[in-house]
Amino acid sequence: MYDINDVEIMASKPLYKGFFKCNKLTLRHKLFSGEWSQPIQRECFERGKAAALLAYDKAHDKVVLVEQFRLGAIDSGRSPWLLELIAGMIDEGQSAEQTVIREAYEEAGLVIENCQFMLSYYVSPGGSTETVDLFVANVDSTDVQGVFGLAGEGEDIRVHVVSRTEAYEWVKTGKINNGITIIGLQWLELNHKEGLNI
Known part of the structure; x- marks a missing residue:
């Protein structure tokens, strides 16, 4: 299997630097034949590392989800307010x-x-560096409710506490349609019967 030593970055040019950044790379890499590829150019979205939390109430078999506006979903034809796991950069x-x-x-x-x-x-390794580290924690969801977020960061986040079965049903029906949350809830569906040690 090839590794990072089988890639040569020939040039890197910054295209944009703001809240995020984007670079244009010229590179070549080893082919499965053992030869080197021709130089190729690719734009790479430098998103950074994120972490997410599956907040699970074992005693009541419920999960804590958050709902917030997401710009990337504005052209989806559906609501750009998404149900998600707790997460941040x-x-x-x-x-x-x-x-x-x-x-x-x-x-x-x-x-x-x-x-x-x-x-x-990796969230989308075809053109982005973003990775997500996913965690699970046992929580008491009894009194969890309200609207949260940091005003200075433009956050307006509503909390939802739902049963594990309902949350997973939302994955199956497409009501939950973002990768972090789908992966976290699928993990929970596969592992909750084993008596999670959290």
Whole structure:
């Protein structure tokens, strides 16, 4: 199997730097024949690392979801307000676990003391560097409700507490249509019967 040593970055040109950044790369890579590819050019969206939390109430078999406006879904023909797991970008000097603990409080008023790493994945590796570290934590959802978020970041986030079965039904029907949440809820569907050690 090939690795990073089988790729040569020949040039990198910044195209945009704002809230996000985008670079144009000229590169070549090894082919499965063992030869090198011709130079190719690709734009790469530099999104960074994110972390997400599946807040699961084991005692009541419920999950905490958040709902917020998402610009990327505005042309979907459906609502751009999406139901999601708690998530955020990892700040410099902060771990993924610290990020989900911070975001749980900012987005849902949840105080998380312990969480368990689930998995890490690339969101869209064909053109973006973004990765997500996904965690799960046991929470008490009894009094979880309201609208949260940081006004300084333009956040307006509504909390929903729903049964695990209803949340997974929303995955199956397409009401939940974003990768982080689908992956987290599918993981829960596969693992909840094993008595999660969280």
